[in-house]
Amino acid sequence: MTTMVETMDYDEVVERFDPVLGLEVHVELSTATKMFCGCATTFGAEPNTQVCPTCLGLPGSLPVMNGAAVESAIRIGLALNCQIAPWCRFARKNYFYPDMPKNFQTSQYDEPIAFDGWMDLELPDGETVRVGIERAHMEEDTGKSLHVGGATGRIHGASHSLLDYNRAGVPLIEIVTKPIEGVGARAPEVARAYVTALRDLLRALDVSDVRMDQGSLRCDANVSLRERGVSEFGTRTETKNVNSLRSVERAVRYEMTRQAAVLAGGGEVVQETRHFHEADGSTSPGRVKETAEDYRYFPEPDLVPIAPSEEWIERLRGTLPEKPAERRKRIQQDWQLSDLELRDLLNAGAVEVIASTVDAGATPDEARSWWVSYLAQQANTRGVELAELPISPAQVARVIALVNSGELTNSLAKQVVDGVLAGEGDPDDVVAARGLAVVSDDSALNAAVDEALAAQPDVADKIRGGKVQAAGAIVGAVMKATNNQADAKRVRELILERCS
């Protein structure tokens, strides 16, 4: 990363070259159990506490498919306008790497459960682009490696590695696009819009947490360039480790400028895996392959084929959420938004989180005001999308409910949100742990009011004399005395009662 890499000015890149993209998205399903065994899938559990003989690949153990995961896969396929295979199998992808204790990954190879679909995306200016979907197939996630002794926790220079197999066997769907061509200078924007639209779709399907920051949604970006007017594809690179929507856009843009400089200098792009670096938005070569991959796929003998019946597929089709475009139209009417207001919310990535907050019980106005103001500030400070904030719409709805029931004031509510964002748990946990509940006990408040009145007798006299606006000073004193945990309106009422 310290070596200087030549890049070409972006305007020149798109003048001379035509980019072709291929996006591979891995999504972890939010099933309660793993793909082939009954182990729990809770994120963040202590290492190696969600494992069993099957996902550890111990001799004699046998896998059994998770029916709920297969249903999710079919629903994803249907939502992506794919055909569903009438018959398909799993295969073994053989390789030696300690992230899979079985020495193979159970995956689908040439018989994906869903194939040949499409998804429409809307770009920030309102233009629509259709992206073809090559396939969506089922597989299992790998374990997590921790490399010890290397300078940066990376594999290079490490003395040994430590493995946690909690994630090994978690159901994963890999969704692969057809080559995305003809988008020119908009390629980085299209890549981002695709992952955004896919994330929103998966969230609406309720099949995954789709948290890029936690790895439940991961994107690999294949990028190649060809001279304008040439139909043959250029050599591509595959950039991994792209963990936010913004990074998807940056990684594609960077690869375009890097590859253009290589090609313009008479060089050849090396087909390789590259890693994205969040800090400076660059990519660097990853694994060097001594030989071509040879995974020796063969049909998994321990799992029988899947043959979804027409009835089953149609029943699942009936469970699909409304299509994004229709949903937006309905939301615009329900929330009474102008075209411009809707576009602003869309571009801020706020529509889906607001909608989910409304689904969780808040009114559109309440939900909107939280997401476009306080939460937007927090997202901005952290440099993440609204949906990537570590607070869920349901948690925001809970905070709103606590404000409405008078248990929190607006300023306390912000502190509760801060607590949730800091990982202190659900709103109710934060209220309890930080002691943030409103002091609603009138006798406690009256005592504080009396104390404040006694401390400022001249102000008290003014209020008694009818100067109601003087009560502000007493309200301030009471709020200070109660650490801002009182409802200022109620305090004011009590002061006026005391002085009448």
Added chain:
Amino acid sequence: MPSISRDEVAHLARLARLAVTEEELDTFAGQLDVILRSVASVGEVAAEEIPPTSHAVPLTNVFRDDVVRPGLTREQALAGAPAAEDGRFRVPRILGEEQ
């Protein structure tokens, strides 16, 4: 013409992370050739319209409910590991390949 070359055997041995001597390469190439020829004789009777068979029992759609079942404790999981550290399986340095 043998059905598997000495180079292919060497390639397979490498993929399987088996250290095979030069002499063993010759032996295995010869033995595998016999096995492959025997298996290939099946192809002589297989008709065009018969699809390759991966499963002997004509069974489909065997699924499990999405219900958590107890697995192993961490102690049990790590009991068979040659080395463990911080509740994790400890493995030697991984060279050259990053998945």
